[in-house]
Amino acid sequence: MLSFAAPFAFLILPLPLLVWWYAPAHRETAQALRVPFFQSIAAAAGQTPSQGSLVRKRGRAQMTVAVLCWILAVVGVARPQVLGEPIVIEKAARDLVLAVDISGSMDARDMSDADGNPLQRLAAVKEVINDFIVERDGDRVALIVFGSNAYLQTPFTEDLESAAELMEQTQVGMAGPHTAMGDAIGLTLRTFEASEIEQKLLILLSDGADTNSQMSPLNATEIAANAGVKIFTIGVGDPDGSGDDRVDLDTLEAIAKRADGAFYVADDAQGLADIYAEIDRLNPRVVDTTTFQPRQEFGHLAFTAVALLGIAMMFGLMLSSVREARRG
Structure with missing residues (x-):
């Protein structure tokens, strides 16, 4: 058009x-030579002289x-x-961090698949978390894995397929045998420092038994809540377990409550999928749209x-x- x-x-x-x-028309005065016998010259030339300006x-x-x-x-x-x-450009309006426990306790096989077969905790998480990541279209996603220490596996990115692939390659014990949940929350806060997006969300998946953090999970949660980070916690595994395989539901529930989030328990792969659907319902997709x-x-x-x-x-x-x- x-x-x-x-x-x-x-x-x-x-x-x-x-x-x-x-x-007004442009006028220009020019000097002229007075000739006494001008009329005779004009007559000889066959011209009739006249007075006035010349307009070209x-x-x-x-x-x-x-x-x-x-x-x-x-x-x-x-x-x-x-x-x-018109071309509509959608920009991420929400930053989402997934913090996944890969400590030794996540090797326990107290979860079940769709057929009721025993399933490793981390395997159950990866079974549904990859689909959850890929469906985050419109969000920027960062991935943190933690064991004895917390590590930033993927900084904030809109390349969701790459983030899902890195999650798929994660194995139990890669970050050490212990659980540093508080350090994972602290690393999340440092990751959010570079974010200028207002809505910040952390989904923390763990068995909840913190054994190696330099900062307690609840103290880290208080700092996160003051920074405007909303935390959803998911307890993975059997709540009735014992020893290192015990799921500390009280800590996970306290974290979610202090950070204005929600707490869930997942004891099978389907339960995890339902939890992610519920998180989507509570936090619908938010997108900044620019038309060019x-x-x-x-x-x-x-x-x-x-x-x-x-x-x-x-x-x-x-x-x-x-x-x-x-x-x-």
């Missing part, structure tokens, strides 16, 4: 006509070119452009045409002058 970026430029289109009508006339071609050049110049100033179809309409400018073509017409008229006047000189 053709449009003009500066349509108000057309207001000056009648300006030359107004000047033509109302501005322009030919039709000159006037046509001049008018056309002015119109084209005004069109160029108005910036003609062709608008393309591509445009192609054509004003330079109008100015090019003015230049070409001006050059053509100049050459035309030169040729006319040469012909008149030859005739004379």
